[in-house]
Amino acid sequence: MIDSLISQKLRNIVGEANFKEDKEALVAYSYDATPMYQQLPDGVIFPSSTQQVSEILKVLNEHRIPVVGRGAGSNLSAGTIPVEGGVVMVMNKMNKLIEIDTDNLTATVQPGLNTKEFHMAVEKHGLFYPPDPSSMVISTLGGNIMECAGGLRGLKYGTTKDYVIGLEAVLPSGEIIRTGGKLYKDVAGYDLTKLLVGSEGTLAIITEAIVKLLPAPKYKKTMLAMYKNIHDAATSVSKIIGNRIIPATLEFIDNPTLRVVEEFNKIGLPTDMEAVLLIEQDGLDENVVNQDIDAMIRICEEQNAAEVKVASNAEEAGKLMMARRSALSTLARIKPTTILEDATVPRSKIADMVLEINRIAQKYNVPICTFGHAGDGNLHPTCATDARDHDEIHRVELAFDEIFEAAIRLGGTITGEHGVGMVKAPYLEWKVGPAGIELMKGIKRAFDPNNIMNPNKIFAKESRKRVVVQQ
Amino acid sequence: MIDSLISQKLRNIVGEANFKEDKEALVAYSYDATPMYQQLPDGVIFPSSTQQVSEILKVLNEHRIPVVGRGAGSNLSAGTIPVEGGVVMVMNKMNKLIEIDTDNLTATVQPGLNTKEFHMAVEKHGLFYPPDPSSMVISTLGGNIMECAGGLRGLKYGTTKDYVIGLEAVLPSGEIIRTGGKLYKDVAGYDLTKLLVGSEGTLAIITEAIVKLLPAPKYKKTMLAMYKNIHDAATSVSKIIGNRIIPATLEFIDNPTLRVVEEFNKIGLPTDMEAVLLIEQDGLDENVVNQDIDAMIRICEEQNAAEVKVASNAEEAGKLMMARRSALSTLARIKPTTILEDATVPRSKIADMVLEINRIAQKYNVPICTFGHAGDGNLHPTCATDARDHDEIHRVELAFDEIFEAAIRLGGTITGEHGVGMVKAPYLEWKVGPAGIELMKGIKRAFDPNNIMNPNKIFAKESRKRVVVQQ
Structure with a gap:
């Protein structure tokens, strides 16, 4: 609860309608796209100018009230959960x-x-x-x-x-x-x-x-390479880059993901394959794009792709890309809780990492689908589970611990593009070490000496113990 | 002078030969490529491993002795002058x-x-x-x-x-x-x-x-566009980018620079022109490179280029690029002191900035040549002067003050690629404001609480007063 005098100050800055403390508003901003994290804020504020943001922060800083800035809240790291209460500052009126x-x-x-x-x-x-x-x-x-x-x-x-x-x-x-x-x-x-x-x-x-x-690139071409063996798909990634070709998109989709996406989208994905690579090249010149696509077809075939298909038109290409983009929302339909992770390794280690993920999924008996941006080593192992099944959730947590451990062991990181937030905070020290954490805390203090800006994100109260990996 | 016990500790870490306190060594590392800055260090150390660097820093930090890391010392911002004495750490043994x-x-x-x-x-x-x-x-x-x-x-x-x-x-x-x-x-x-x-x-x-x-790009083509009017050269830069062409290199050279470079290199540069653009495009496909070059020729001609020439072979192109790269060393031959600056503006403001530089040079009666990376708005106004001529040096300083002021007024910055060092430190606040300086000092404290790392660089003891610009 925010003191009524402070509430009044905030209302004076943004106008009555733009500071909310009713239950409905508090609930609406108590969560983001990350499953299993929720906390009610004490208020929700909607500034419409830089000047208003400045005045609001002065008030909140003076009274040491936490503030969580947010846009659509589509992050997957519990980055915008108001875990210490305080005010959620929603930026959607400043959208010009x-x-x-x-x-x-x-x-x-x-x-x-x-x-x-x-x-x-x-x-x-x-x-x-x-x-x-x-x-x-x-x-x-x-x-x-x-x-x-x-x-x-x-x-x-x-x-x-x-x-x-x-x-x-x-x-x-x-x-x-x-x-x-x-x-x-x-x-x-x-x-x-x-x-x-x-x-x-x-x-x-x-x-x-x-x-x-x-x-803007003027030309674009999309292809799909299908593999009976997951290792061949991963090797193709290395060979493409090793041949000095940098495609615009180089996505990896494993069989469990393929099956789920196909079931819901019915676009003819090969559900009998162990993995596919979805590749797109773009450029300012049609010949260059075609040369690159031809070279990648050859490389994929040399790496034992069972089939390679080039999208015959923009519509077909669009459908393929859309299927990939919808992987998370599709997976989210099969079980109540979908945990999508973000382990990243050097791209030469994609094959090793996929094997590790599969080994770990089996070890803990949890269903993990893997897809992601193979070209930059950024994989999204994803688990469709049920937050109410405490035993399974516990096993899922242990599995992800071990997946992050493996990523780091392969020269990778705990998050490629989702951020640390609350979800990865306990693992941050694994990647950056205690000295790295101390430097980051020092930087935080230089900006925010009273620790009101999105507190308890990035920095965990307690670091996770590293699991011992059985090789 | 470093206490002999501390010297001994340092010698123990790197070996007798790799810590020097003799006058010759101290003089050799008392300056860098920046004119008019010099200060003797107390010692010079040559580590050969990360472990040695770590042990050295522990000793220096314990005794609060400043340390200035350096490579070749080719910086132009007095970034490696040991202005507070202490130890210069030369990294040239770690060169693998x-x-x-x-x-x-x-x-x-x-x-x-x-x-x-x-x-x-x-x-x-x-x-x-x-x-x-x-x-x-x-x-x-x-x-x-x-x-x-x-x-x-x-x-x-x-x-x-x-x-x-x-x-x-x-x-x-x-x-x-x-x-x-x-x-x-x-x-x-x-x-x-x-x-x-x-x-x-x-x-x-x-x-x-x-x-x-x-x-690596496989193809490369170089062209030279020559202008009777400096403004047409600057407009060509905007038009090229505005036409969605991003050349690899887009250099601007004004007449005073042209004359000096030609005098010493004799490669046939047009000394009767007010300015030239030296343009290079590279790419993976020959057609794309040719298309871009053709389009740029057309644009330069439309902007009243008096002549446009394409280098007929790699050798000719190499000579042109070498002439540009040698601008500083060539200018350095004509007078004892060469001050090369680094004002940068949004690229659409290149024409305005060149006019400002010329106006300011005239106002203070100082000779300023201008060349630089027009495509990214990074200009190097350069003054060939004589450090012993105190009156002229004073006018040069006033002129550069006003040039930085103009760069900032046009949405630019005080340094595009040379760094702040000592030379720009008094101007940093103009660009980043007092709050920016405070944040940076906070970051510095988080890393280096005892302020031993290259002290008195970036942060000035006193900020320069802003000059009033007469428009």
Whole structure:
């Protein structure tokens, strides 16, 4: 409960209608897309300007009230659960596309702008904003920036971090800072822009962003390579990259995922295959795209693909990509609780990692489907389970512990694109070590000495003990 | 002078020959490539392993002795001047190319490795490391990383920051941290990798780096567009980008630079032109490269280029690029002191910025040549002067003050690729504001509470007062 005098101050800043304390509002913002995490906030606030964000933060900081910034809440790391109560700050009224600057190839946006809507606006100018998280139909750019969202095009085009070049942000003190600008080169001091990207709302509230745009690729071709042996699929990934081909998308889908996706979508996916690679190449020149696709067909065949199919038209390609993008929502239909994870390894280790995941799933007797961005080593082992089945949930947790352990052992990381949030916080030390954690805490203190910004995210109260892996 | 007991400890770590206190060694490491800055250190140390770096830092930190890490010292921001004395740590014994990983398209290097040597090693594998600072023949990768070096290919390919994906670094406490990895996606906590890149030796000593590599472009074409009117040259830059063409290199050279470069190189540069654009396109497909070059020829002609010439062969192209790369060393021949600056603006403001520079040069009656990376808005206004002429040096300083002021007013920054060091420290607040400075100081404290790491760099004792610009 927020003291009524403080509530009044907040109402005075945003207007009566834009600060809510009723049960319905509190429940609506008590969860995000992450299963099994929920906590009621004490209030929900909807600012409509940078100035309002500044005034709100001054009040909250003065009274040491936690604040959780959020967009659509589509994150999968429990990054926007108000776990310490306090105020959820919803950025969806600040959703303007401020400018597309075709001379500088930049766009300036407010954080509440929807990702897909932004993609479409940019494409009208023959331009292209590559980061395409699977949640882009509902996600916001502010959320993408705070989580450093990746997506299917990360292999060739990088992630959100590679595109954000300037920010306006409000510190917990209420001070407004501007970092970077419409600048492709800027080394004036430490790179606060890149530090804020992926900081998960723990340092500041983003109120405006300048992002780089690229000329849109003019040609695109999509192919599907199908394998009787999962190892051949993984080897194909290495061989493609090893042959100096960087496709726009290089997705891996295993048999359990294939079966579920096909059952619900009926688009003719080969459910008798152990794995498929869904590959897309794009470019400014048709010949280059065709050459790359031809070379990849040859490589996949050499690696014993049972069948390789090129989408005959844009519609067929669109259906394939849509099937892949819908994997999470499809898997979510089969059981009440879907836990989608985000282990990432060097791409040369994809085959080893898939084998590890399968071994671990069997060991703990839990159903794990694996799909993901094979080209950049970012796999999403996903478990359809039931939060009410405590015994199974316990086994699922042990399995994921061991999966993260394996990822790190293979030179990988505990999260490629979903963020740490609450879900990965207990594992962060495994990746960055105690000295890394201490540095990060020091950075946090420099921005947020009173620890009001999204507290208890990234940093866990207690680190998870590492499991002993039986090889 | 370092206490003899401490000297002995340092000698014990690296061996007698690798810690020097003789006058000759101290003088050799008292300066870098920046004119007018010099200070003797108290000692010079040459570690040959991460373990040695760790032990050295423990000793220095315990005794609060400043340490300045350096490679070739080719920086232009007085970034490696041991201004507070202490120990210069020279990384040139740690110069191994540890690995080129063709499956993951990464390389692992030690900081002392020469940039050009690394380029050549990588190119043997059909791969490509884009950052190409003009100093690359002498610079080291460690120096490039600490300064976030850019270069001629920044427009299309980005700068050092875009390629470093993993680091091993030693904190002043002696603790060894590892950030990132052979991972194209990693969001496990704050991005310490990108924070360390460009941190100018003020946070940690880098002992190993993992960098991304790209498939090497197979085709390359170089052209020269010559203009009677400087404004037409600048407009051509905007029109090229506005037409969705991103050339690999898009360099601007003004008439005073042209004349000096031609005088010393005799390669037939048009000294009667007010400005030229030196443009290079590369790519995996010959047709695409040719299409882009043809389109750029048309655009330059439409913008009133007096002449457009395409290099007829690789040798001719190489000569043109070499002439551009040699601009600094050529300018350095005409007067005893050459001050090369690094103001950067949004690329749409190149024309305005060039006009401002010329106006300011005239106002203060100082000779300023301008050349630079027009495609990314990164200009190098350069003044050939004489440090002994106190009156002229004073006017040069006033002129550069006003140039930085103008860059910021046009949405730019005080340094695009050279770093802050000592030279830009007094101006940093103009760009990042007092709140930005405070955040950066907080980050510095988190890494280096005793302020031994390259002290008095980035952060000035006193900020420069802003000049009033007469429009």
